[in-house]
Amino acid sequence: MTKMINVNINAGSIDPKEGEEWANEIVNVYADMEIADVQATGNSISFKAGLSGMDDTTPEDIKQKIDEYLTMNEAFSVQNISCS
Numbered sequence: 001m002t003k004m005i006n007v008n009i010n011a012g013s014i015d016p017k018e019g020e021e022w023a024n025e026i027v028n029v030y031a032d033m034e035i036a037d038v039q040a041t042g043n044s045i046s047f048k049a050g051l052s053g054m055d056d057t058t059p060e061d062i063k064q065k066i067d068e069y070l071t072m073n074e075a076f077s078v079q080n081i082s083c084s
Helices: 016-029 059-072
Strands: 005-011 033-040 044-051 078-083
Touching: 005 059, 016 033, 016 044, 016 059, 044 059, 059 078
Parallel strands: none
Antiparallel strands: 005 044, 005 078, 033 044
């Protein structure tokens, strides 16, 4: 069973559709990452993320992947990332 972590990203101005696409694209970069329940507004993106088959995933593991992905695909300015 994949343990899912809640991810909340506070951003500058972002098109909600582009925010959803950005979050869903993560699974194409990290084959072991699963994404669910993506929601985006004009200044935030939230979703659940987990690493396939791992039941010991920590919020820090997910935050590291999100930080790496933001470095590769800087689609918007990030003000805060929280994973819990």
